[in-house]
Amino acid sequence: MRSFLYAIVIGLVGAALLHIVIILSLPSFTGRDAYTRVQAFDEPNRFFPLANGGRTLLPINDDPAMLTAVCAFSVENGPVRLFAEGDVPFWSLAVYDGASNEVFSMNDRTSVGGALDTLVATPVQLIAIRKAVPQELEQSILVEMRGEEGYAVLRTFVPSRSRQEEAAAFLAGASCEPFTADR
Template identity: 45%
Template structure:
């Protein structure tokens, strides 16, 4: 019986110490998530070019041919419309929730025009948009997000130095504006 009590007490003390270590170490890990790093790049609601050497480095793959920009969004007040135009060799668009889970992605190979026109909306906002303008879905891509906060990543490819101006031009044309129903 004494061995059992000794084992239980030892287990409880070990669990308490482990709990304390986790609680005291937690502040060092918070603020290092992808969403926090995106918010640190600048104001939400606009695209920011990512510097591969800067603090956003872990947000994009280490590929010398890929340029990227990111926009944090908040859909609390209204949906956001994401647009970009240009003619890079290749581009892709992805939407992530606040916890860095990818909820949507597409590339220029999925769109006939090559131009990006997407609306980010909560399910309730998307339902209102569909009801107000049934033809809207034929003109834009509607991305429904379950949460109201997250970020969108736009990447363009420049496999040769001569193609970098088109890739950067596409990223610099990107907008992440509030959507106003017309």
């Protein structure tokens, strides 16, 4: 009788774990995960605003005081440089890999001089860059990404309607482009 109860308990625990795994992996099988949805935006290596006429295109942030933009990129053929500057009260950046795992995050308080200047690259690419750091990357934050594809989410705070235009200009002026050293 004891082994029968033990088998039932083990079976129930196993079934619960299996259901949890299925539920958590479901977005990747349905194509509705964040990375797949970000890839659906027109072109890679360009920041796209996530609000379109008041409708949020991705459920990343529902806070009306935050404006958000996203950029899909690939470091397969070389590093990608994320750059933005402007007079906004607060901004934050998060870099995710193709599985939507956060690889790196920062904000204006942890940046160099308050501007966003980040280079995302594979470990091999970073080794080559660190051997001879180009002048334009001397103040950049170097981010190592193990995978080749990912996306970046850039958010900025809009404390009042009068700052809306500045925040929108900050996101519109942000770049997410392949890096080529000017040598």
